[in-house]
Amino acid sequence: MLGCASAELDVLVDAGLPFEERAGVRHFDPNDLYNLGMYSGRTTTQPELAFRMLFRFTRRPVEELLRRKSWSFRLRLECPECAGPAPWHVAEPDVARFGGGLADVTAPAAGAGRAAYAATVTTTGARTPLVSPALRALVADYLGAGHRWQMLPVAMQADFRLVHALGATSCVAASLLLADRFRGAGFEAEARRGWFCGVLGGALDLPHACVEVLDEDGVLKSIDIAKAQLAARLSADTEEFRELCLGSIHNKAIPSTASANAPLARHACGSRVPVEVRSDIRAVR
Template identity: 75%
Template structure:
């Protein structure tokens, strides 16, 4: 997997290991952490690794006019829940799509009945976009300072992202860690703010679950604005042509994001069977044409 993801040979892998790339040996075979490999590929500057190619493909929309991101869009929304160490039949609790307050809609909902092992939640979710840029000079200054700080976006396990102080001490960031820290700074400046989790839609046709988080903050006009700080940061890495999308991320909403009712450091789902092992959540969100 490592050679395929990084598009390199055995000698290059050996050099990475010698330089400190951690691995676990099982039956004489080296096994690497997928996050480590993704982060190596993302910043390799070879322009040929799977993470680099996927990043350019996934964010190609960010360099286009944003009008398409503001129109109404329908999604076939499915979330698969798995309780790995299930202790028996019990109700499921999913932090459901929270889109109505942003002008969207949730219909044809099939919520999971009490059960064991696994379950599925399905719905048709309608999203839309709107230009509602942040007005507060203070909020814009704090956001700009964060973006200019030079934190490196990385793939980080979700439980670690909740420890946002540690993540940023390491010079790294992620959507959840960034949103938690920025929300804290907004509150320190006297604003009502909260990091919220959700889903980033339309990734590889819906077959890739990406944890996502934004900051919701009450602006000087009394309206709640959404700051998608991580997407603004990632778009800035792509090219200078993404300026319009970066500005959209600073207060506005767009149709590729479905917010949930979960706060930034909360689990998206829970099974009330008594198991202490977190529920695995995998989203499959596909555009309805």
């Protein structure tokens, strides 16, 4: 992942890179390695190469992100320590509010262990930039604060105050913090969990969230703050995409019915271990 020799890895360990030793073998947290590679400045680590490839679309004209697009949407659900047959509860795609739609829905039946959810999801884009000066000022303040986007454990992202106190951020933590600040300024706002699709053939499975806020013009706006941050880090010529992320809707985002700090699925069997959710979202050609 880092493309470095053992001697360089020793230097990183001496400098504080955490690891656990098991039977004489060093085991590193994948989030730590990803973050280290992402900000190494070498340009050749796997995280840096993947980042440039995944976000290359942000440098293109945004009209492609505004048209209607259909997705083959699949979720695989697993209850790791299942206590027996019970109903499944899934946070479904919630796209109708932004002009999209659901079709061919197959919801999971009550059962044990594993289940699946499937649907055809249609998304569309719309230019609805933020109009409230107060909202735009809060967004600008956040973007100017210099928080560093990082891969973080899912449970940690919900503690958005701790994450930002450490100088870090993620799409979930950033959305929760912005929603909190918007409400503090008197606006109706909620951070929503969802999916970012159309990359790596559906294989990218990362937590994602946006902020939904009722602007002073009475229109519900979606703010994909993390994507704006990451696009700015990629290149200065991503300004059109970054502006689209600040209030407008694009067809690569699928919001769910879950808030940003809530699970995407539950199994009512009584197990205390969270359900594991894996997504596979592919464009319908």
